[in-house]
Amino acid sequence: MDARVKPGHDEGPLMTKPLISIEALARRYPKHGGGETTVFQDVWLPIRKGEFVCLIGHSGCGKTTILNVLAGLDQPSAGVVIVDGREISGPSLDRAVIFQGHSLLPWMTVMQNVAFAVTSRRPDWRKDKVRAHCQKYIDVVHLTGSEHKKPAELSGGMKQRVGIARALAIEPKMLLMDEPFSALDALTRGSLQDEVRRICTATEQTVFMITHDIDEAMLLADRIVLMTNGPEAKIAEIVENTLPKDRQRTDIHKHANYYALRNHLLDFLVTRSKTFASEIGAKGYDPRHPPVVRPGAKPTAVETEPPKAASA
Amino acid sequence: MERSLSLRAAILSLAILAGLIGAWHFATLPTTGAAGDVDPEYAALVSGSAAEGQKSAFPTPADVGATLWKHLKDPFYVRGANDQGVGIQLAYSLGRVLVGYGLAALVAIPLGFLIGMSPLVYRALDPFIQILKPISPLAWMPLALYTIKDSGISAVFVIFICSLWPMLINTAFGVASVRKEWLNVAATLEVGPLRKAFRVILPAAAPTIMTGMRISIGIAWLVIVAAEMLVGGTGIGYFVWNEWNNLSIGNILTAILLIGLVGMILDVALARTARLVAYRE
Ligand SMILES: Nc1ncnc2c1ncn2[C@@H]1O[C@H](COP(=O)(O)OP(=O)(O)OP(=O)(O)O)[C@@H](O)[C@H]1O
Numbered sequence: 183m184d185a186r187v188k189p190g191h192d193e194g195p196l197m198t199k200p201l202i203s204i205e206a207l208a209r210r211y212p213k214h215g216g217g218e219t220t221v222f223q224d225v226w227l228p229i230r231k232g233e234f235v236c237l238i239g240h241s242g243c244g245k246t247t248i249l250n251v252l253a254g255l256d257q258p259s260a261g262v263v264i265v266d267g268r269e270i271s272g273p274s275l276d277r278a279v280i281f282q283g284h285s286l287l288p289w290m291t292v293m294q295n296v297a298f299a300v301t302s303r304r305p306d307w308r309k310d311k312v313r314a315h316c317q318k319y320i321d322v323v324h325l326t327g328s329e330h331k332k333p334a335e336l337s338g339g340m341k342q343r344v345g346i347a348r349a350l351a352i353e354p355k356m357l358l359m360d361e362p363f364s365a366l367d368a369l370t371r372g373s374l375q376d377e378v379r380r381i382c383t384a385t386e387q388t389v390f391m392i393t394h395d396i397d398e399a400m401l402l403a404d405r406i407v408l409m410t411n412g413p414e415a416k417i418a419e420i421v422e423n424t425l426p427k428d429r430q431r432t433d434i435h436k437h438a439n440y441y442a443l444r445n446h447l448l449d450f451l452v453t454r455s456k457t458f459a460s461e462i463g464a465k466g467y468d469p470r471h472p473p474v475v476r477p478g479a480k481p482t483a484v485e486t487e488p489p490k491a492a493s494a
Numbered sequence: 495m496e497r498s499l500s501l502r503a504a505i506l507s508l509a510i511l512a513g514l515i516g517a518w519h520f521a522t523l524p525t526t527g528a529a530g531d532v533d534p535e536y537a538a539l540v541s542g543s544a545a546e547g548q549k550s551a552f553p554t555p556a557d558v559g560a561t562l563w564k565h566l567k568d569p570f571y572v573r574g575a576n577d578q579g580v581g582i583q584l585a586y587s588l589g590r591v592l593v594g595y596g597l598a599a600l601v602a603i604p605l606g607f608l609i610g611m612s613p614l615v616y617r618a619l620d621p622f623i624q625i626l627k628p629i630s631p632l633a634w635m636p637l638a639l640y641t642i643k644d645s646g647i648s649a650v651f652v653i654f655i656c657s658l659w660p661m662l663i664n665t666a667f668g669v670a671s672v673r674k675e676w677l678n679v680a681a682t683l684e685v686g687p688l689r690k691a692f693r694v695i696l697p698a699a700a701p702t703i704m705t706g707m708r709i710s711i712g713i714a715w716l717v718i719v720a721a722e723m724l725v726g727g728t729g730i731g732y733f734v735w736n737e738w739n740n741l742s743i744g745n746i747l748t749a750i751l752l753i754g755l756v757g758m759i760l761d762v763a764l765a766r767t768a769r770l771v772a773y774r775e
């Protein structure tokens with residue numbers, strides 16, 4: 183792991199072919215007295231394959247809107263989302279969504295909910311094949327034995343796990359999660375975070391996740407995208423996770439970089455998210471390349487050229 | 495706890511029933527000394543003095559019980575066009591209700607579905623529905639008789655009209671207010687329109703649709719009695735009207751009781767069906 187402060191302009195080999203790319207995204211609403219309010223604007227963010235990206239920002243800055251645009255459920259006022267070199271035009275089975283609030287279909291059992299998604303993805307599969315495939319993912323989220331329960335008979339954590347199983351079972355290219363654990367108690371949240379991390383690292387799943395929880399972001403994310411407060415929210419900076427890849431919930435706080443990273447994120451949420459506008463006035467700010475920071479990593483040198491063994 | 499409550503409620507119901515029958519019994523007691531020859535007395539009283547006559551014309555609970563038993567023993571007799579068993583009359587009424595109601599469901603549910611799916615159609619048809627809905631179904635009767643020229647079919651038509659609105663409105667409302675999240679789930683899964691309609695929208699709206707169907711059957715059963723009084727011929731409404739002309743209060747009371755019972759059975763049947771499609775969120 184090399185430690186450096188990237189100037190943010192490196193379009194290295196990893197940056198050249200993102201799986202999905204948010205470009206110049208903006209969302210405006212007509213104001214009451216006339217004119218427009220801009221919720222966010224000029225949001226640029228490439229997401230690479232296999233990467234886990236967390237988006238943090240205060241309530242109302244437009245996080246859900248960005249996720250819905252990525253999902254194809256919402257249209258931006260300006261800008262595009264590019265997947266495979268093409269602008270997305272609507273929802274796709276390639277981008278599975280885990281909604282805030284489970285959004286299971288309450289008249290279907292756990293198995294039927296998952297199977298509904300799988301048959302959408304694989305209309306040609308026979309019933310027993312669909313069933314076996316669903317069972318695999320129900321087992322992955324540790325819901326074996328609850329296949330025939332209705333969502334109303336499940337606890338909040340179990341419902342959220344069904345939502346995860348449903349999303350994973352369609353084997354999407356990308357997983358979009360909107361505060362998936364925010365409604366859960368700390369214990370359930372912890373174990374679900376562990377499960378998601380295990381599954382996503384094992385399958386090298388590309389994930390875009392919204393969260394309010396700094397510790398969750400530090401555990402799960404490779405990159406943490408910080409948004410300023412709305413209106414006219416923008417990406418303030420991108421924080422690279424400086425904790426080791428094999429971090430565990432139980433020992434994450436023992437790592438040398440833990441407090442540097444945590445304090446940086448906290449400081450941003452508490453003060454800098456408000457004052458960022460004046461901060462960039464002094465330094466100059468390129469929305470296409472927001473500053474990338476690596477808290478805790480010793481800035482041994484500001485490299486002019488990234489070394490070949492860049493962190494992957 | 496639960497069981498003792500329903501037991502106590504049942505006991506209270508029986509007590510109230512006994513109280514009502516007792517009050518009825520004592521209210522009708524004095525003038526029914528000669529119980530044997532009721533009918534000529536009735537006939538005499540129609541033209542007789544009002545105050546005393548009305549009192550004694552009203553049968554005692556025992557009379558009505560006997561009449562009810564007589565009807566229940568032989569509900570399906572046919573002795574000419576104007577004298578048929580109460581079971582047959584009820585069957586005529588039920589038949590008309592079920593045909594009119596069934597046709598209304600066939601029209602209202604698919605149409606309501608389309609209206610609910612399209613905000614444009616919803617808005618466009620709303621004024622028509624709002625104006626047509628509050629019209630008493632019996633107001634259509636002359637129009638129906640004039641155009642259809644068949645009293646039986648006219649009654650069915652009136653049932654059709656009165657059952658239509660609650661089902662149409664509830665279906666449209668249920669479909670239009672399916673939770674956005676569920677539609678988003680269908681959208682992200684790229685579910686086709688037909689599959690979305692049958693696997694997501696229909697089950698989601700089913701409880702609301704069933705509520706409409708339950709309201710409709712209640713209204714239809716209310717209206718059929720009045721409609722049959724107008725068109726005559728057959729049916730429990732006609733029976734009541736006919737017995738009024740015969741001044742046979744016992745028969746009328748029997749019919750009223752049976753109308754209530756059938757209405758309750760229809761309602762319970764639909765409530766049971768509604769439970770099948772209900773879901774907890
Ligand atoms: N129809 C609308 N008209 C005007 N403004 C709207 C409308 N819908 C949403 N907004 C605004 O868009 C902004 C972004 O909403 P969004 O749901 O994306 O926020 P969020 O960042 O996800 O917040 P939270 O963290 O609370 O979920 C909000 O400030 C909201 O006021």
Ligand SMILES: [Mg+2]
Pocket residue numbers: 245246247360
């Ligand atoms: Mg949100």
